[in-house]
Amino acid sequence: MQPKLSWKKDFFTVWSGQALSILGSQLVQFALIWFLTVKTGSATVLATASLAGMLPGVVLGPFVGTLVDRWNRRKIMIIADSIVAAASIVLALLFMLGVAENWHIFLVMFIRSLAGCFHSNAMSASTSLMVPNQHLTRIQGVNQMLNGGLNIVSAPLGALLLGAIPVEGILAIDVVTAATAVLPLFFIPIPQPERTHPSLTEMETKVTIWQDFNAGIRYMIGWPGLLIASLGTVMINFTIIPAFSLLPLMVKNFFGGSAIQLGYVESAMGIGTIVGGALLGVWGGFPRKIVTAMVGLMGMGIGTLLLALAPSFSLVLAICGAFVVGLMSPITMGPFFAIIQSSVEPEMQARIFSLLGSIGGGMAPIGLMVAGPVADQAGIQAWFFLGGGLCVVMAVAAFFVPVIMNIENGRGSQAPVRSAEIEPAFSK
Known part of the structure; x- marks a missing residue:
């Protein structure tokens, strides 16, 4: 459609x-x-x-x-x-x-x-x-x-x-x-996705919610590029989100700042996000969305590393790092979501988006539980360094993984997984 x-x-x-x-x-x-x-x-x-x-x-x-x-x-x-x-x-x-x-x-x-x-x-x-x-x-x-x-x-x-x-x-x-x-x-119609097998009889299309859910899982597993990219978002949520949850303590204890200084850092990140979103909206990214996303991920890592390496007397460097993280966040996530919307069949998109949100969101509290003790022992900067370094490594490595770089080509020659094909014994 x-x-x-x-x-x-x-x-x-x-x-x-x-x-x-x-x-x-x-x-x-x-x-x-x-x-x-x-x-x-x-x-x-x-x-x-x-x-x-x-x-x-x-x-x-x-x-x-x-x-x-x-x-x-x-x-x-x-x-x-x-x-x-x-x-x-x-x-x-x-x-x-x-x-x-x-x-x-x-x-x-x-x-x-x-x-x-x-x-x-x-x-x-x-x-x-x-x-x-x-x-x-x-x-x-x-x-x-x-x-x-x-x-x-x-x-x-x-x-x-x-x-x-x-x-x-x-x-x-x-x-x-x-x-x-x-x-x-x-007053405005919202299009519905066209069903893949409209000729199936009513009995054949009466699949359960569990079968539809299972179809989403098998769809993601059957698409190596999407699966690997999804695991990458899990690692980002495990490291980056907990790192920035600890930002108030970093500003107070390491930089010796107050709520005003914390506001400077957070505002810099928010302003960076607005600028990055506007830039992506006007520019549209590189012809290949995955290249734009990986460049953005590398930039997020560099910004996080700036925060990790900023000396205690240089809050300005930390503010610059926060701005870079905010700037590169839309450059990373915008193209990734656009890849899902343009490459995944419309009838499967809600399941894929919700799976990504659930898996990634579930890692954030786990990361927080791990980050707290690690930061207490090694310093908050160590967790920022881990998150930033991981982003850079994942972005660089992605350019050498064909299934990731070709993710926009779809699932290739593999036939899409349909709900009616999942565990047909359940419908008997």
Whole structure:
């Protein structure tokens, strides 16, 4: 199914609504976390809140992707955003009545995260059907630029709003932004992927969710380039995410800085992300997306190494390193997602995106558990050095691995794995 020639109006109308909805969700996230921080001052409570927001994507993500590939994606996005709005309304009422408890917040964060998992997978898998293939990398650049901008804006805006209105007011803002995401979907069609075997009888196509899930696993395993690249993202999440989670301690203990200096470093990364996303959106990357992604990965590694090697008296060098990491993040991730959208069959995309998110997301907490003791013994810079060095080595090595460099050619001569071909005995 080819996107319409007039794709820009439809896509960016939907995209704009989604962007506002994401901003509302980030404002709510900031408000709830700050409320728990002030109310409890407990690291355990904050860790529980983070876990409530993380578990749906890590544990249920692959099954969510399977359902997205089976169901109508437009309806999924409408229902998911509506559930987010309903959860915000219920929690706002609890705050207004003065009866909101910690477990209410945990439950709402879990529900919002689960609905967001459905929504993000449906939107990512639909993009390749709404946007021409030659523009997918640019769209990913715009998405990365949006994420960088929201990361800069949402925290100070959330703090400003909390000083002016109560938590329930911010929850009300989220309801309005969710409505801006839902309304366009009633008027703009979201294409559905064409089924590969439309001639199969109804009985032959009645496969189980487990078979569809299994099909996604076998699809990834049967594509060596995609599998190896996916394992690379696992290693990045294992090292880079924990490293930057330790950044506040590095700024305070090593550079002797305060919250202001930490803000400089984090802002530099956010500004770099915006610049990198804009650059990718205008440039579009090298003709081969995988080359762009590997150059970006190498740049991320170099930026991380700058942070690791910066002397204690040179916070400026650390700020430069953070900017380079932010700049190269869209150059890395944008083309990689564009490869998935352009090379993976539309009917399989939600499963692949959710598998990547689940596997990668699951490695971040494991990495944190390992990084803490290592940083205590060897210094935080050692973990930054490990993460940066690993990125550079993986990027260089990828150029000598044909299955990775040819990933854009698809699965080659291998026949795609179809749900109806997986363990047919289950359907008997």
